[in-house]
Amino acid sequence: MTIKTRFAPSPTGYLHIGGLRTALYNYLFTKKNKGKFILRIEDTDRTRYVKDADKQLVNTIKTFGLNFDKGPIYQSKRLKIYKKYADLLVKEKKAYYCFCTKERLDDLRESQEKNKQVPKYDRRCLNLSDEEIAKKLKEKVPYVIRMKLPDNEIITFNDLVYGEVKINTNDLDDQVLIKSDGFPTYHLAVVVDDHDMDITHVIRGEEWLPSTPNHILLYKMFNWSVPNFAHLPLLLNQDRSKLSKRQGDVAAEDFIKKGYLPQALINYVAFLGWNPKTEKEIYSMSELINDFEIPKINKAGAVFDINKLNWINATYIRNIVENKKIHQKDYKYILNFIKNILPNTNRAEDILQIFSPRLNSIIELKELSKFIFELPNYDKNLLIFKKSNIDLTKNGLNVAIQILNQIEDKNWDQENLNSVLNNALKEKNLAPGDVFWPIRVALSGLEKSPSPTEILYLLRKTESLKRINTAIEKLK
RNA sequence: GCUGCUAUCGUCUAGUGGUUAGGACAUCAGGUUUUCAUCCUGGCAACCGGGGUUCGAUUCCCCGUAGCAGUACCA
Numbered sequence: 001m002t003i004k005t006r007f008a009p010s011p012t013g014y015l016h017i018g019g020l021r022t023a024l025y026n027y028l029f030t031k032k033n034k035g036k037f038i039l040r041i042e043d044t045d046r047t048r049y050v051k052d053a054d055k056q057l058v059n060t061i062k063t064f065g066l067n068f069d070k071g072p073i074y075q076s077k078r079l080k081i082y083k084k085y086a087d088l089l090v091k092e093k094k095a096y097y098c099f100c101t102k103e104r105l106d107d108l109r110e111s112q113e114k115n116k117q118v119p120k121y122d123r124r125c126l127n128l129s130d131e132e133i134a135k136k137l138k139e140k141v142p143y144v145i146r147m148k149l150p151d152n153e154i155i156t157f158n159d160l161v162y163g164e165v166k167i168n169t170n171d172l173d174d175q176v177l178i179k180s181d182g183f184p185t186y187h188l189a190v191v192v193d194d195h196d197m198d199i200t201h202v203i204r205g206e207e208w209l210p211s212t213p214n215h216i217l218l219y220k221m222f223n224w225s226v227p228n229f230a231h232l233p234l235l236l237n238q239d240r241s242k243l244s245k246r247q248g249d250v251a252a253e254d255f256i257k258k259g260y261l262p263q264a265l266i267n268y269v270a271f272l273g274w275n276p277k278t279e280k281e282i283y284s285m286s287e288l289i290n291d292f293e294i295p296k297i298n299k300a301g302a303v304f305d306i307n308k309l310n311w312i313n314a315t316y317i318r319n320i321v322e323n324k325k326i327h328q329k330d331y332k333y334i335l336n337f338i339k340n341i342l343p344n345t346n347r348a349e350d351i352l353q354i355f356s357p358r359l360n361s362i363i364e365l366k367e368l369s370k371f372i373f374e375l376p377n378y379d380k381n382l383l384i385f386k387k388s389n390i391d392l393t394k395n396g397l398n399v400a401i402q403i404l405n406q407i408e409d410k411n412w413d414q415e416n417l418n419s420v421l422n423n424a425l426k427e428k429n430l431a432p433g434d435v436f437w438p439i440r441v442a443l444s445g446l447e448k449s450p451s452p453t454e455i456l457y458l459l460r461k462t463e464s465l466k467r468i469n470t471a472i473e474k475l476k
Numbered sequence: 477g478c479u480g481c482u483a484u485c486g487u488c489u490a491g492u493g494g495u496u497a498g499g500a501c502a503u504c505a506g507g508u509u510u511u512c513a514u515c516c517u518g519g520c521a522a523c524c525g526g527g528g529u530u531c532g533a534u535u536c537c538c539c540g541u542a543g544c545a546g547u548a549c550c551a
Contacts (some may be wrong), residue, residue, distance in 0.1 A: 047550085118477080173547075183549085236544080273487065300483065356514090435511090
């Protein structure tokens with residue numbers, strides 16, 4: 001049997017990082033088993049619909065390389081199908097019309113909570129006579145359709161991640177299937193669609209575990225075969241609550257905008273709740289596909305840790321820059337990113353080369369490279385190395401000016417700069433701290449920066465000499 | 477409240493009826509270096525608690541405890 005999975009986000013905005021992981025696991029499982037992966041847009045809540053969020057979602061999923069075989073399929077275009085099935089259940093007395101108003105439902109819940117009862121629908125409309133129903137329908141009283149749960153029945157299912165789960169129907173509610181606006185709820189739509197699309201494995205977040213019995217009941221009411229379920233442990237904030245926007249970025253797009261590489265994010269997110277049981281940490285998509293197995297998924301929620309993401313992203317960046325020939329596409333991606341955040345330079349490649357070892361995300365380049373475009377104000381004492389003094393520093397800078405001046409523009413590269421400076425150091429018997437340190441400060445104005453030869457190279461001759469002269473002036 | 481799920485370093489995790497409980501991130505210290513970063517070396521750091529079962533339990537069972545989720549005409 002062909003494996004079929006789906007990722008089914010609702011278009012309420014960005015792609016949540018948890019959603020990204022759900023999509024990823026679906027994708028990995030599907031590819032591993034040579035199945036089909038469907039994208040379905042669950043747009044049944046018109047009040048939460050965000051314009052074009054669906055397009056954004058599709059784009060984002062694609063930038064992560066999670067290509068789907070079919071879709072996107074929109075639930076809002078399948079209204080008739082859901083209604084047909086809901087009507088069928090009503091006809092078979094497996095579901096019923098409910099005319100209760102929102103107000104009554106709210107009051108009911110309130111009083112139940114006050115009396116420490118389980119808040120659930122009291123089935124007032126279950127026993128309406130056919131005449132009463134017909135009358136209300138004729139009067140166009142708004143209604144919903146609710147599923148009728150069996151009493152005191154234990155629903156057992158075998159979750160691929162959590163194992164055997166048992167829930168008594170008495171603890172469940174008669175879920176609404178069709179809302180008063182005619183749209184289906186998630187519960188109906190998900191069951192109808194997953195059946196309709198021959199989904200074999202439903203891989204979704206753990207928050208759905210408690211309502212899975214409702215879904216199973218629905219499958220049984222329709223006489224459909226029940227798919228496999230694999231519920232995924234939740235992604236958590238630092239305080240272990242469900243990952244939410246409150247405590248930092250949760251939109252996958254935001255990470256991309258900050259210069260996290262899609263493959264790094266994929267790599268990181270894959271390891272949140274799943275582990276290949278090896279000690280390898282860096283996995284490409286194809287390696288993930290190869291090693292992915294549902295039994296290796298953990299049960300406990302995982303805290304999203306930006307530190308580890310930073311490390312993985314930094315590792316990817318360094319690797320791509322060090323092996324740019326192998327990773328040409330990724331290298332270009334980074335360069336393009338740099339051109340976007342630093343539009344006023346034609347030195348993107350040199351900047352990347354020099355700063356890549358100190359980058360967690362590409363956006364950090366903006367801050368790190370600032371001094372190249374504008375020399376910051378700095379205290380003249382910063383020019384003097386801790387083991388040196390003002391006279392030695394002045395001397396060092398003057399020597400630097402002299403020898404740098406002799407270097408021709410065409411020879412102005414790191415290797416040459418380095419050897420010329422080192423030779424001068426030897427010949428004149430100067431300490432590195434009297435030459436390299438003050439040059440570096442003169443050029444960057446910073447306490448911490450890349451090495452002097454790197455900055456000299458970035459700044460080129462004219463600007464470098466100008467900045468060193470400025471430093472000498474400061475020391476007078 | 478009710479129902480369900482979960483529980484190994486701060487974090488992500490590996491692992492076992494007998495282990496010095498392993499790795500990675502973070503952190504700390506040292507080395508390299510003109511600073512920073514990279515890189516290298518090393519250190520600190522965990523089996524939620526209580527009962528069983530057992531010669532022996534972090535591992536199996538039970539009970540607690542804690543955390544989380546669900547409890548919508550949201551998904």
